[in-house]
Amino acid sequence: MNQDRVESLAQFHPFTRLNKLLEGVHPGGGNTPLLLSLGEPQFQPPVFAIEAIANAKDAWSKYPPTIGTEAFRGAVQAWLGRRYGIEQGFVSTDGMILPVSGTREALFHIALSAVAQGLPKGKGKVLMGNPFYHTYAGAAVVAGGEPAFLPAGRETGFLPDPQAVPAELLRETAMVYLCSPANPQGAVADKDFWRRWLVLARRHDFIIAADECYAEIYTGAPPAGAIEAAQESGSTDNLLIFHSLSKRSSAPGMRSGFIAGDRRQVGRIAQLINYGGVAVPLPVLAASTALWSDEAHVVENRARYCQSFDLAERILSPIFGTVRPAGGFFLWLDVGDGEAATTALWREAAIKVLPGGYMSRPDAAGRNPGAPYIRVALVYEPALLEGALTRMAGVLRRLDVKRPAKPALVGG
Structure with a gap:
C-alpha cells in the first residue's frame, strides 16, 4: 500500500485523532474517568x-x-x-x-x-x-x-x-x-x-x-x-x-x-x-x-437503555431539546464546536466523548457536517450515567451551548 493510502487510512480513524486531541489534557474535576466515547456495552451477557x-x-x-x-x-x-x-x-x-x-x-x-x-x-x-x-x-x-x-x-x-x-x-x-x-x-x-x-x-x-x-x-x-x-x-x-x-x-x-x-x-x-x-x-x-x-435478555437489555434515554432526556433536554434517539445507544448532540466541548468535558469532568467531526468529512462547500456535534455512548448502568450526564450538563452550560432550532435527533 502506498504512502498516500496509509495517510488516508489514518485520517479516517476517529480514536487516533481523539487520542491526539486529548494528549496532555488531564481528566479533572476530581472525578473517576468515564469513557463515553466508545460504543462498547459495559453490561454482562446472560x-x-x-x-x-x-x-x-x-x-x-x-x-x-x-x-x-x-x-x-x-x-x-x-x-x-x-x-x-x-x-x-x-x-x-x-x-x-x-x-x-x-x-x-x-x-x-x-x-x-x-x-x-x-x-x-x-x-x-x-x-x-x-x-x-x-x-x-x-x-x-x-x-x-x-x-x-x-x-x-x-x-x-x-x-x-x-x-x-x-x-x-x-x-x-x-x-x-x-x-x-x-x-x-x-x-x-x-x-x-x-x-x-x-x-x-x-x-x-x-x-x-x-x-x-x-x-x-x-x-x-x-x-x-x-x-x-x-x-x-x-x-x-x-x-x-x-x-x-x-x-x-x-x-x-x-x-x-x-x-x-x-x-x-x-x-x-x-x-x-x-x-x-x-x-x-x-x-x-x-x-x-x-x-x-x-429474547428475554434482549427485552431486559432494551429496558436498561430506555432508562438511560429517560435520564438523558431529563438532564439534557433543557439544553438541547429532545435528545432521545430513535434507535441505537448514542446521543448526537449539537454543541457548536465538538472538539472544544470534548476537550472541556475531559478536562473539567473526566468524561470522554467523541467529536462528531472525526466521524465525517467536509462536503463540497468545505463544511464538515459533524463538526458541531459530539457523540456520547450510553453504555454504562443508568445509575452510573446519571452522575456523568449531570456533570456533562454543567460543563456544557458553562460553554453556553445553544439549543438547536430543531430536535437534536430525528427518526427516519
Whole structure:
C-alpha cells in the first residue's frame, strides 16, 4: 500500500485523532474517568451464554468450519422469522447465512469483495452516509476503491437520501454502506428507504451492505429491516445484512455476528475468511446459538437503555431539546464546536466523548457536517450515567451551548 493510502487510512480513524486531541489534557474535576466515547456495552451477557461456552470446552481443540454449525444457522434463520417475519425458505441455512467474527471484520471484507468485482467494470466508488462508521471508509481505501460521502445530516433526516444520489455516481458505485439505526445519529430507516435503495442497487448493479448492528435497541416500534424489503421484492440479490451480538446481547468480547442475503456475496465472504479471516470458534458458536434463540435478555437489555434515554432526556433536554434517539445507544448532540466541548468535558469532568467531526468529512462547500456535534455512548448502568450526564450538563452550560432550532435527533 502506498504512502498516500496509509495517510488516508489514518485520517479516517476517529480514536487516533481523539487520542491526539486529548494528549496532555488531564481528566479533572476530581472525578473517576468515564469513557463515553466508545460504543462498547459495559453490561454482562446472560449467564447461560457463559455456561454454553464452558459446556463446549472440548471443542477448543478443533478448527471451526467457516460456515459455522447447522444449529447456529438454524437459530439465525428462526430469529429472522421472529424479528422480521422472514419465511423460512427465503433465507436458506445452506449458503445464505454465515457466522462472522464480529461484524466489523465482515463489513471490512465486503468492501474487499465488492470493489474487486466492481473495478473491472469501472465501478470503484464505495458510498456511505456522512457522518459514517470509520471502518466503511478504511475498508474502501484498503480495497483500492474510493469513498464517496452522501449527506446524512438534519436536512435529510440523518440518513442518505437515495433519490439525491447523481446517476453518474451510481453508475460508478461498487457498493453502499447503509446503517440503521444510524451510528452516530440514531436515525431509523423505514421499509420504503430500503425499498428505494434496493431498486437503485439492482438497476445500477451494486451491493448494499446493510449494517443493522443496533437493530434491537430502540425506543418505539422495532426498526424495519432491509431483509423485509428484499422479501417483498422476492429476492436477496444485491443485499447483505449484518447483525451482531455485541450490542443485542452486550457481548462485544465474543466477537460474534452473522451476515445473510445474496448467496453469491455470502460465498465470496466465506472464501475471504478461508484465506485470511477468522472463523468463529465452536464454543462461541454454541453460546451464539443460545443468544440468538433467546429474547428475554434482549427485552431486559432494551429496558436498561430506555432508562438511560429517560435520564438523558431529563438532564439534557433543557439544553438541547429532545435528545432521545430513535434507535441505537448514542446521543448526537449539537454543541457548536465538538472538539472544544470534548476537550472541556475531559478536562473539567473526566468524561470522554467523541467529536462528531472525526466521524465525517467536509462536503463540497468545505463544511464538515459533524463538526458541531459530539457523540456520547450510553453504555454504562443508568445509575452510573446519571452522575456523568449531570456533570456533562454543567460543563456544557458553562460553554453556553445553544439549543438547536430543531430536535437534536430525528427518526427516519
